[in-house]
Amino acid sequence: MALYKSRLLWKINTIFVTITLLAALIVSAFSAYLIKRSTLSEVEENLGERCAMLGELALPLLRGGEVAELQAKVLALGREIHTRLTIIAPDGTVAADSEKQPESMENHGDRPEITKAALYAQGVATRLSATLSTDMMYLARAIRHQQQIIGYARTSLPLTVIDQRIKQSRKAIVLGIGVVALLTLLSGFLLARFFIQPLVTMTAMAEALAAGDLSRRLKLRRRDEIGRLARSFNQMAENSQQRIATIEFDRKKLNAILSAMTEGVIAVDHRENIIHINQAAAALLGTDTKSTMGKPIWEITRLPDLFNIISEARKSVGEVKKTMKISHGLRERIIEMHAAPLRDGQEEIVGAMVVMLDVSELRHLETVRRDFVINASHELKTPITAIRALTETMLDDFSGMDDRTKLSFLNKISNQSLRLTAIIVDLMALSRFELEDEWNHRTPVDVGRLLDDSAQSLSPAAESKNITVKICKIEKNLEIEGDENALLQAVTNLLDNAIKYTPEGGRVELRLRGDSRNAIIEVADTGIGIEPEDQERIFERFYRVDKARSRELGGTGLGLSIVRHIIKSHKGRVRVESRPGAGSTFIINLPLTTNENGDNN
Template identity: 35%
Template sequence: ADSQLDPVTMDNHHDRPELQQAHESGLGVVTRFSETLSKSMRYMAMPIDDVNHQYGFIRVALPLSLIDQRLDRLRNIVMVAASLTAIIALLLGFWIARSFAVPLSRMTNMAQLYSEGDYKQRLEIDRQDEIGELAKTLNLFAETAAQREATRRDFIANASHELKTPVTAIQGITETLLEDAGMDEETRQQFLQKVNGQSIRLSQLISDLLALSRLESSGAESFENVDLKEIIERSCKVLQPFAKEKTLSLDVQCPENKVVISGDEESLNQLLINLLDNAIKYTPEGGKVTVQLSTYHEQAIVEVEDNGIGIEPAEQQRIFERFYRVDKARSKTLGGTGLGLSIVKHIVIRHQGHIALESTPGQGSLFRVTLPLVSL
């Protein structure tokens, strides 16, 4: 039987290649030119049989032209789909690239401004990805850099002013001495004492500036185990004569055992000297200065307390700033440079500690320094 032609008019197809393959292997697939249909065909044949007997074959065929048409159609569909996919991919890639390129370009321009010292502008990029994090980091950098630049300018201005004052005084006095050759000896000695005093102040200011610069640029590489009790006792002995000169009571309270911390002995000695010197200077005659050392929860606690003039609450927030003086006239009279407490703060920070101030005007001040102990 045949679905398209009358089988009576057809030859016996038993010898066709696809039927021979089906007879031998159970499946025959052949592409050939059909003499019967006068066209190229794709044949597939399978036997009709059971276990004991083969009854015949079933064969299906499709013109190659139809297969080619369907393949062409499928190929066109694939090509269109591939083209659309490529276009979408290009558009998506362009959008993604632009979404990164635009903010990166803005950040590059902003970084260029920051490198030139212009920290006024900020990036406005509201994203929750790496680009957003980078923008936040750049903004934070700009804020920090702006604060440091302002601090640097203030420091330079203050340092210039503080250095200029004694230099101007020395220059004025020496000019007076040079111009007045007939000055009496007593007046000359008074002028020379002023020059000496201004020279001492200038030397102290330069020394404090160098100490502050050294503290800001150094790390913990020179640390070693030191006995804080020994440093306190030694510092108190150095300043005892100055306390005695003002009839002040200098009371030292330390535990019997060593209190060991990791630190730089020279810096810690300067910390104690500065705090004690500050307390002695601003405590009236007949007053009392107390230094107490204790330990609590793996921390060494140093307290320097006086019953001096105290500090107003509004001033306490700025007491550790460079060149800041609560009473400028009084500080200069007492020989202060305005850097002592700033140096103290930097020493404490360098030793991973904490400093706090408690003060009541007219009653006195308490400086509390907390430093980590060394486990022995």
Template identity: 35%
Template structure:
């Protein structure tokens, strides 16, 4: 702005100076025209004395120097000097210009007065003949003085305008920059995530429009980020609540994200695992190969993998699928870990159970079928052998019935164990143990055995009497079947540390240690041949285990080979 003002001032001063000089030249021409007729009267005939006197009489009062020059250049009259002493003026610029153009002007230093002067000249003619040249001059110093005053006023005016303009510009710039500065600070807060901040709507119309637009943008961004935040929370909640482990792996086989279930499955910390390689996290070549194949083929893959851990091996169903970011190429692999250890174990148990049931049922069915076929083809003469075959059929039918009843009992116990809802009531434990002993009394007497009961009269427990009595009967039945003749079987119960223990102790041959871990499995027998001979179904101890579990307890055995066995049912004591 200052440069523009300077240029304008310089141009204006030049224009004014040119205008002023034009006015001075015009004034000189008017002065020349005023006296030129008087001068012509003295030139024809030539009267040098009167011409000089005329110049000296008119020039000083008007502040003008008049000079009369003959066409030869000789000066014949001058307002300020003696013409006789003045040089020939034929070479003066204004004289030369006047002879060519009838008039002439120049600004130069006077050779006579040694002052800068502005000159104006006009030709004096008699008809077509040049008889003289009349010249008027002003001292240029007076003109410069006036121009200097004008220049001074213009400079002062320009300076005032510049200062005023600067103040106005400062005011306007502050007025404009203040809302812009507020907008800048507001955008910084937006950049920091503070979309609740609002810009003040002030200033010029354009700035107000900008503030309104940015406020609307902030509101929209706030809304969208809130949607994204809610979606992220929902996703994190879903991932954290899932039992399946989920983690994402980038194209360089480094873990990008992981949920809590995956951390628990792998036994690693959330902060530690992020950014680690697949090799560090899994330490399993099969999984590493599976992830690498998924990255290479870009196809979903699934495989069961056994992970070896300190607390036991786990079977994992590993599912991998490529994932992408937007329209870009594959960015990595999504890995889903599903702990199927229990499922695979149950499948194995189911397969073994089906095989065992088939085997257990096959034996009595085969015996019954054989007996029936024999009776069908027996001769009348041998009809006396029919009762033996009928006895075989009856005995094996009873065994089939026992197996089916035990299977039904186990099935019901399995359902109750998964969804505990069995009816319970207050039971006097001594009465329950006496009832179980009386059921087995006849079988014990056949083997000359005696059952001894050791239980306080006032010991009570909340339990299902039918199932608990069945469990005690099963333990007594085993003790009678596999114990030595003429032995004493002890049934005892007591309360210890908030629990009730029911013990069934026999004096039989005992159980080898290698059989103890699997003793309570279905259809598991220590001595298969002797068990079938004595009518065992192989499900009695499995029933005992399930009865204990549905009551929130457990069962265990203490046995030394050749020294008898003690089965202990431990139940929580729920006082009435």
């Protein structure tokens, strides 16, 4: 059906028919001309023969002056040969005529054929006959006797035969033209179909390719140029499909890489409209990837540093680096930005790409590391300095010191050595507990027994301060999975702090309870309590609420940090509830182990 709608098909057929009709018209006109010319020549030849016959008949009668007999013979001969015959005297009068009475006819001396016959022996003329009111051909010859013209013999025939022949030939030509036109139309249609059907199919395939359907193929088995074109079309479609598949695979791979990146990636065009943004960048800007595509960057965010680096990158030939800060509520994020121009195949700058890296945690870790180095150096320096000072004093005045003073100095050196050892041991323990891979061998741990062992190990310290340690087990049979020694150290550290910071005669409680998922350990005391601003930082390394009191009590500043890392490595959490002067409660949540049915023990 698409073939019959082809404009090219109808154009070719129209051209074929037009050329055929023009050729037919030319042939018709030329044929009419030839027919007319040949017919005139034939008529003239016939008239010449009949004129010669008439001259031979009229010669003796004109010599004898037998006019009446001449009229009778001319009339009889004209009827016999169906030709108008006329005998004209030298003076132009009509002597005899086969159609009319001679005396009623006008002088014919000035007729063209007569004047030509007088000059050239024969004259031919074609004109409208006034007598018969029709086109006639006249042929006249001079009748001579002894070199003298004694009259003229004239024959004439109407030219209607020419018109009849032309009409007949035209009918034949029109019929032939019709047949040829039909044959031409049919052959032109078949020929056009032979060439245009593949073009229609190729056009449909090209439109399908333009619409994205690369699976279409041409099924032509021809060996001519159209067949070669069809095979080239199929090869082009195959190559395009492979290229598109490769591009699509690369695009999906790139999108997967960009989506999996922790760094935020934003790409904009020359109008600063977003053409790509990954999830990390959307999260940093507080938006989503779908709603931002195609929008100007200044509609998505109001960060002047981001606008500036994009503008600089579009004007630059290399990489541009900047750092900006983004506020998310009470938290401030530090973002490192690296921007570079985007170029097309002609190396023209068509946009820019920005990679954003959230270095807030890294900066925080750097700060923590720096503070840790400073605090560790300070904590280690203090006992070392004391040991050195005491040792130098003894060396300088060893002979002058009495035994009691020497013993006092040695006790102080020993205490500082013990403090230095405690700091080093805690640092090593903290390093070990920060490594999650340390917990390779986990065993079931009875939480109730942990509390008993911890209380038993610290009972001398509690008794020395007359502090009551009470164990309250709401649920006794709670079991978790983990490193028993590490968990015991965590509970012991909390209980040790509770005893240290509770005045003499106070009370410390170890409570154990559970919910559907966790074992909950609480270490509560009636000590001095913790200020609210200190509660968020007490789990940091070397952080002390009261440094002088902590050192006096032999603390290293690492106990709570060790507790946090142990509990965290066991997928638990620790927190504190405290009011100044009213004591503190440290709460540990540890996930319970599950049985074979998936229920928690």
